[in-house]
Amino acid sequence: MTETNQEQAEYWGKSASGMKWLTFEEQIAASFAPVVELLLDRAELKPGQRVLDIGCGLGDVTLAAGRTVGPSGHVLGVDISAPFLKRARERAEGMENVGFALADAQTEPFPPAARDAMISRFGMMFFSDNVAAFTNIAGALKPGGRMTFAAWGPLAGNPWFYLPHRAATDRLGQMPKADRNAPGPLAFHDIDRVTGLMAEAGLADIEAHAVEVKLTPPGGLSGASALCTRLGPAARVLAHFDGSEADEAAIRDAVSTALEPYVEERRILMPATINLFQARRAGTA
Structure with a gap:
């Protein structure tokens, strides 16, 4: 495991910030359900296919894909976080066509040419060497096998990121500037850069589109703002400045106000720009 990916393993497997995804499992799943729907619609999985789900987290996409490929197919969810996989396995109890593996997909020696397709919801943006990761994952696909993965688009198109950031920095101040191309949630915001990396990895039939969806965080204004x-x-700004409970409450109130334009019939429908990437392993099946 590379040094940078070891840092990702520490973050998602041990840090308080990473463990919040377990705490808010149901709310996160509900919020991102439209992205899962988009991903599986574009992946066009078929019954009987063998599928690789990269960065599977708590298994939302893995389980949905398992239902799509049916008992004659198989989906392997891969993640770098042991706690996430423990929960995913619990959720998959009774689904014999679903499995999980603790692995760094950038370097894991997957069985070659064993999978028909790869999918990922927000799991591909964290590698230290994207070309190496694309190349390694492609090696697990049969010739002609297709990758389909979703990543966050530009910051300006994603109030999920910029509204909480603005509320937090207005309260506590700016954090040091970060490289948005570095491993992290927004690392694949630049479609042209990412498709160039995919081409460098030898992938074929590369396509990428910015797709507008609406996220659906539950609990109305109070639930979404929390x-x-x-x-x-x-959360990152609060942690950086060691924010108090009063700071958190003030930020939450500011986020709630900022989300008011997205209330529709007591639901929050938050616009989001998702970059949807597709490519095939070179060769024919």
């Missing part, structure tokens, strides 16, 4: 404050940019 979730946005405890995860993501606001």
Whole structure:
């Protein structure tokens, strides 16, 4: 495991910030359900296919894909976080066509040419060497096998990120500037850069599109503002400045106000720009 990916393993497997994804499992799943729907619609999985789910987290996509490929197919969810996989396995109890593996997909020696397709929801943006990761994952696919993965688009198109960040920095101040191309949630915001990396890895039939969806955080304004404050940019700002409970409450109130334009019939429908990437392993089946 490379040094940088070891840092990712520490973050998602041991840090308080990473463990919040377990705490807010149901709220996160509900919020990102439209992205799962988009991903599986574009992946066009078929019954009987063998599928690789990269960065599977708590198994939302793995389980949905398992239902799509049916008992004659198989889905292997891969993640770098042992606690996430423990929960995913619990959720998959009774599904014999689903499995999970603790692994760094950038370097894991997957059985070659064993999978028909690869899918990923927000799991591909964290590698230290993207070309190496694309190349290694492609090696697990049969010739002609297709990759389909979703990543966050530009910051300006994703109030999920910029509204909590603005509320937190207005309260506590700016954090040091970070490289948005570095491993992290927004690392694949630049479609042209990512498709160039995919081409460098030897992938074929590369396509990428920015797709507009609406995220569906549950619990109305109070639930959505609480979730946005405890995860993501606001949580990182609070941790950096050692924010108090009063700071968190003030940020949550500011986020709630900022989310008011997205209330529709007491639900929050938050616009999001998702970059949807597809490519095939070179060769024919």
